[in-house]
Amino acid sequence: MSDAAVPAANYLIVASRLVPDLDGGFTVSVTRRARDIAAATDGPSPLLLTVDPGERATHDAHRAEWTRRGILNDDTRLRNLFDDVRVDADWARAAAEALPVPAADDVPYRAITDGLGRTVLEIPYGIGGSEWHLTDAPVRVWDAAGTAPIGWLRGYGGLYRAWIASVAASEKARTGLESVVVCEARQIGELLAAGIGIPVVHTTHAAHVRAPFSWDSPIDPAWQRWFAVADRFDAVLWLTAAQQRDVQRRVGDGIRSFVVPHPAPAVTAPAEPVPGRIVMLNSLIPRKRIDHALHALARVREGVPHAHLEVYGAGGSLDALSDLAGELGITGAVTWHGHSSTPEEAWGGADAFLFTSENEGQGLVLLEALSHGVPVVAYDAPYGPADALADGGGVLVPSGDLAALTGALQSVLARRELRAELSLLAQRAAARRDAAASMNAFGQVISAVLGRV
Structure with missing residues (x-):
């Protein structure tokens, strides 16, 4: 009997699209899941399946870029519905x-x-x-x-179901193994809920409620449609226990749900911090509340005058945020780096990581900070920060409490012994949340799903 964490099967990981440097943490997490499954199973590497109706040349360029980055070892493992149908439409x-x-x-x-x-x-x-x-x-x-x-x-719906069922049948004929669909997108999941004759494990990537983001806040309309069919999936994977509890409190326990967090990257030796260098990695959109970070920075500099904010990310709020920095008198204390295809550069010399989102699915960047030994100062927003910092590695403050955010950030920057202690705890916390832990949880789900077939 194999001692692999993930049972051998044909894993068909389905997403709407997988475009390098698009869709933020979603693309990172989906491609990372495929690599982690491949490393944790004795079966074949997963297939990544997309359904965006682009041209073959565009998809080939994406495959080449993923291969260049080491995300794909075999570009045939990333397939697109419309590329396939152009070559052979017999399945349709x-x-x-x-x-x-x-x-x-x-x-x-x-x-x-x-x-x-x-x-x-x-x-x-x-x-x-x-x-x-x-x-x-x-x-x-x-x-x-x-x-x-x-x-x-x-x-x-008919088109997607026909294609995925055809891919599953051909993979089973090739390997002799059962197939499992890992659906990464709600829009596709709504259409697969009608049934395709093979197990469907549905992942989640975002908070399901709107402001004020409590358990009983209004549900996003797209999630309402999804919740109406969620009990038809063989398993639903939540990234945090907190979101699973909130969902069960809201809709009951009819959904077969499990908690499978995204893993932290491998722990790396922390770089020597540059005192006062605060890092953020996120899109420049209102939901990320970078305006709170700017207000906090202005106040922190009263006690830590060398504090400097380095923001990595792009988005439509850049002009408004730049104007706000000017109004606060901190234009020279903020660097807008824009989007970076090599975010690793952000962690070099980082003294602290600041996280001000009003909601997330888990917040992969929190785990990246921990793995690099960069202390986190974060709002306790749903979902992710509380889970990420449960074993230490940062300071959690009430969501939206700007005074508390300012005080926590100033303490981390000014108290070097505290900063050193948090850095050590951060890497220990990241090590507990590694790929092995994530794949063990995922493998238990798959064993339960295949045991029901």
Whole structure:
């Protein structure tokens, strides 16, 4: 019997898209999960499956970049639905319902053509709103010669289910192993809930409530749709026990849910800190509350005049934040680095990491800070900071309490013995949250799921 943490199976990790340097921590966590599963199982490496209707050349460029970064060892393990159908559409034809194709009044269509310019599919396209993926407008499936439709699939749900079921069948024929879908996107999960004949494990990546972000706050509308079908999945994975508890308190225990946190990166020797160097890594959007960080910095500099904030990230709030820094008289104490494809540079010399988000799914960057031995000063916002700092490594203050945030940050910067102690605890905390711990939890879920099949 294998002692691998994760049972051998064909793992099909499904995401809407996986574009380098896009979608923040989501892309990082999905690709990291694939690598961790590959290292923790005796079975084949997972397949990463995407459904964005881009061109093959674009997807090939993404594969090449992931390979260059060492994320992919074999670029055939990242597949796209529309790349596949351009090469071989037999799976779509086999799944198609017979003619006639139902009418789809006022729905624009886009032709998907193969390398010879022959139409293989026509998909509903240009449908506005956040519920475009729920359309029942037929996907028209064309014959091999590209001369006319021969059948249809019921919207994107029918198309996605047919493709994933086909991939699972071919993988099982190749390996003899059962397949498990790891669904990383709610929009896709809503469509897979109708059933594809193989287990579906659904991950989560974000907070499910809106302001004020308490357990009984309004649920985001997209999550409301998802909660309506969540009991159909073989397992739902939450990143923190706190979010799992809040969900159960809200909707009951009908969802088969488990806690599988993202792991911290490998612990590395901390760099010598530059006194007063405060680091943030996040998008420049209102939800990250960088304005709180600027107000805190202005107050901290009254006691720690050499304090300097280094912000890594891009976003639409940059101009407003730059203006605020000017109003606070700290323009020269803030460096806006913009987006960086090599975030490791941010940790070199960091004296403290500041985290001011109003909500997160887990906050991968918290774990990155801990693994580099950089003390964290964070708002206790849902979800992630309290879990990350449960074993030490930083200071947690009530969410939105600017005075407490300022005091904590000043203490870490000014009290060097405290800073040194927090740095040591940070790396110990990160070591307890490594890939082995995450994969052990994931493997237990998969054992439970496959035991039910």
